[in-house]
Amino acid sequence: xxxxxxxxxxxxxxxxxxxxxxxxxxxxxxxxxxxxxxxxxxxxxxxxxxxxxxxxxxxxxxxxxxxxxxxxxxxxxxxxxxxxxxxxxxxxxxxxxxxxxxxxxxxxxxxxxxxxxxxxxxxxxxxxxxxxxxxxxxxxxxxxxxxxxxxxxxxxxxxxxxxxxxxxxxxxxxxxxxxxxxxxxxxxxxxxxxxxxxxxxxxxxxxxxxxxxxxxxxxxxxxxxxxxxxxxxxxxxxxxxxxxxxxxx
Amino acid sequence: xxxxxxxxxxxxxxxxxxxxxxxxxxxxxxxxxxxxxxxxxxxxxxxxxxxxxxxxxxxxxxxxxxxxxxxxxxxxxxxxxxxxxxxxxxxxxxxxxxxxxxxxxxxxxxxxxxxxxxxxxxxxxxxxxxxxxxxxxxxxxxxxxxxxxxxxxxx
Numbered sequence: 001x002x003x004x005x006x007x008x009x010x011x012x013x014x015x016x017x018x019x020x021x022x023x024x025x026x027x028x029x030x031x032x033x034x035x036x037x038x039x040x041x042x043x044x045x046x047x048x049x050x051x052x053x054x055x056x057x058x059x060x061x062x063x064x065x066x067x068x069x070x071x072x073x074x075x076x077x078x079x080x081x082x083x084x085x086x087x088x089x090x091x092x093x094x095x096x097x098x099x100x101x102x103x104x105x106x107x108x109x110x111x112x113x114x115x116x117x118x119x120x121x122x123x124x125x126x127x128x129x130x131x132x133x134x135x136x137x138x139x140x141x142x143x144x145x146x147x148x149x150x151x152x153x154x155x156x157x158x159x160x161x162x163x164x165x166x167x168x169x170x171x172x173x174x175x176x177x178x179x180x181x182x183x184x185x186x187x188x189x190x191x192x193x194x195x196x197x198x199x200x201x202x203x204x205x206x207x208x209x210x211x212x213x214x215x216x217x218x219x220x221x222x223x224x225x226x227x228x229x230x231x232x233x234x235x236x237x238x239x240x241x242x243x244x245x246x247x248x249x
Numbered sequence: 250x251x252x253x254x255x256x257x258x259x260x261x262x263x264x265x266x267x268x269x270x271x272x273x274x275x276x277x278x279x280x281x282x283x284x285x286x287x288x289x290x291x292x293x294x295x296x297x298x299x300x301x302x303x304x305x306x307x308x309x310x311x312x313x314x315x316x317x318x319x320x321x322x323x324x325x326x327x328x329x330x331x332x333x334x335x336x337x338x339x340x341x342x343x344x345x346x347x348x349x350x351x352x353x354x355x356x357x358x359x360x361x362x363x364x365x366x367x368x369x370x371x372x373x374x375x376x377x378x379x380x381x382x383x384x385x386x387x388x389x390x391x392x393x394x395x396x397x398x399x400x401x402x403x404x
Contacts, residue, residue, distance in 0.1 A: 008283070008286065052290065055269060058269055058276055059269060062269070075281050077280050077281050077282075078276070078278070078281060078282050079276045079277055079280065080288050080289030081282065081286045081287075081288060081289075082286055082287045082288070082289060083283075083285075083286045083287075088285065088286070092285060114271070114272060114275060116271065124318060128318065134318070138319065141315065142319070150311070151312065151315070153314070153315040154310065154311025154313065154314035154315040157311075157314035157315070157317075157318055158311060158314055186274060186275065186278075186279065187274050187278045187279070197275070197279075228271045228272050231272060231275065232280075234275040234279035234280040235275060237279075237280060237281040238281065239282070
């Protein structure tokens with residue numbers, strides 16, 4: 001039953017048992033199996049024929065990776081990777097075995113934490129008190145209420161909120177970086193002034209969280225800091241495509 | 250003390266699992282890629298990425314902030330006179346308190362009209378995961394005639 005291909009969730013060390021009860025994407029949820037090749041194995045299921053980035057399937061992907069990463073090192077795949085058949089998966093594992101083993105070692109004992117900083121939206125009073133330009137534009141608007149004046153004021157407020165949040169985000173970054181084995185910046189997310197991922201020792205997770213929570217509390221009038229983790233190390237896996245593309249360029 | 254214009258965001262750390270929104274771009278844009286494998290089409294996923302609370306540069310947002318800024322002053326006006334920094338801007342000096350108050354009142358009326366349906370705000374800041382399911386989120390910005398043409402293509 002692999003007419004629609006093989007959905008690949010992750011690469012793990014060979015010999016690990018799959019978490020009992022864990023299920024894959026699709027409705028009904030596809031059952032999981034490990035395709036072993038040498039020292040590594042791919043966690044796969046049949047791919048549903050109508051696979052899309054649905055909430056349900058995104059969650060299934062995420063939950064399985066969380067379970068797997070709780071038990072040991074994992075190379076998480078990006079959502080939606082589908083191989084033509086099992087032979088293709090075996091071929092890939094055979095070709096890249098050494099590299100994948102190295103990557104698993106590198107990530108061993110590590111988890112990812114992601115922080116996103118957004119402008120605090122209830123920081124208007126603080127902004128007005130601090131920002132001369134905003135005060136000036138507000139006064140202009142009061143004298144001559146109108147559409148253009150409103151736009152100018154609103155623009156200045158939005159910029160001011162972003163600036164304050166970005167400054168706080170940079171301070172958070174410099175405080176959190178020493179707590180991590182590695183840092184990387186995530187894809188740009190609309191509205192975020194900072195999106196960074198940290199590779200943290202699993203044993204240091206609580207400390208990391210504690211520092212982040214303290215920063216969130218102390219700078220809440222500047223930014224809304226959102227912390228996610230511990231997560232599978234999405235942001236610290238080897239980038240296969242990059243080297244190939246670089247060669248081609 | 251009247252409530253601020255925007256519901257107070259709880260600056261907290263969301264639980265590690267289950268809150269899809271915060272890790273969505275990691276699941277979709279990070280993680281390992283194998284070039285010889287096919288990637289499922291992500292058409293339609295943009296809808297999931299929209300969070301109504303974020304500060305997006307748009308006319309609607311600017312107008313909302315402008316109104317909020319003025320309403321903030323009104324609240325101070327009525328509730329307290331002990332924050333001279335907020336009350337006594339350049340306007341007070343140049344055109345006098347009464348005039349300011351009058352202008353502020355007329356803006357206040359506008360605010361009430363525009364923000365009147367403020368219940369929407371409360372609904373939308375609710376970080377309800379179900380809200381983020383595969384349908385466009387309703388706009389939380391106040392509706393204004395003529396603002397449609399400026400709306401960013403989001404949904």
